[in-house]
Amino acid sequence: MERRGLVSVVDDDESVRESLPDFLRSFGHEVLPFASADEFLQCPGSLDWTGCLILDVAMPGMSGPELQLELARRDRTIPIVFITGYLDGAASRQVLRRGAVACLAKPFNEDALLAAVSVALGRR
């Protein structure tokens, strides 16, 4: 179960990919950034090691909610914390219904994000 401690950040936005890992690392988390859903899926071991997936909603190629469905299809229950630049109530309810830990609007409150990450890692 120890290798499940990885926090994976999947976001097409560079500023999130750069800032969020450093921030989480400063709290002792192990973090890997990915620029797209495909990059995450294709990275060897990422599915096995990730204990918390921080996932952007709107991305080119496969979107966040689509990656959530794809993981469910593969029977991979990785706890997901969604982050989105534009919070759409219906979309957020849908991803939560499908089991996401939280759906946070950018710019998110860092404490809320840390709490969600802890919940996600604790689910394992």
Next chain:
Amino acid sequence: MTDVDDKQLLELVAELRRHEAQLAHGQALSQTGSFSWKLDTDEITFSQELHRIFGFDHGAPVTLERIAGRVDPEDRAFLAAKIRAARQAREADYEIRLRMPDGRVRHVQTVSRAMRNPEGRLEVIGAVKDVTERKLSEETLGKVRTELAHVTRVASLGALTASIAHEVNQPLAGILTNARTCLRMLDADPPNLDGARSTAQRTIRDGARASAVIQRLRALFARKQPEADGFDLNEAAREVLALSAGELQSRRVVLQMDFAGDLPAVRGDRVQIQQVILNLVLNAADAMTGVVERPRDLLVGTAADPDGGVGLWVRDAGVGFDPQHADRLFDAFYTTKTDGMGIGLSISRSVIENHDGRLWATPNEGPGATFSFWLPDGPAAPARRETGGK
């Protein structure tokens, strides 16, 4: 006629009265009066309905002076010209305004022609219709159109707001996270100065990004006055596309641009044209919402027209349209979308036509449709130009 007895005469008179009453009735119902004007004596006869339209009493004789006195002062020179033309036995069909004693304006349409009467004298016979209500409805229609234009603008602003929120919130998230990380690095023991420095640098970069989005927004909405020297259509289109990038991306639209270099400047209201471009782009994205079996390709291009002017087209790979309905696309409230209001295209076309341009749609060879507009180039032009060859 000496053998006509009194009884027959009475019947004829009664018959005549019935016809007259019917005529008066018809005139009143259709708000159309008639007149005759003997050109040699200037003797004028008004029907009952025409008396009513002009607000004349039945007793006093109708003269050209009384008629001119009732016509709106601004239209009197126009009336004088029409009277001169009528004297030369020309046909007439024109609208003119009356100014009633209570100050209200009445719009009337006059149709007349000259003919020889049974006595061989030249006489102008005409019909005058009260079209005030139609005029007022036209004015109301104009107002409603303006309101619709506003509604459309607000609706596209709504879609744009989502896009802008996305564009600004991304760097904002970076700024806040970096600042928080920076503080933690400084507070660590020992402080991580290199890390703090690089997070501060990223904060600055993200701040500049957010500010660039705001600058593009200002460019889009700040310029209220049409630019006298004309504007660069490429630049205007690029601004719109940059602002809609987030919206297009979230709808999985693949945007390609094919802008011609060295376009002549386009004249007109830059903001209005940008709203048309935005409308066409959002329409194209809407048309591709259900497309899953092929890429949602959107191509926006510009070109200089060899015959003068500049063209812009927006080509989608969406549901397309039936060529038979090509003209209906531009009717207000015609829509192929389930959640669309169908106003955008009709407003867009009127904006382009107000700029002396044209907006049209063509089905693609493959899937989808292409919406194009053409605008004249050159510096600010006179408001109207005479028709005729370019």
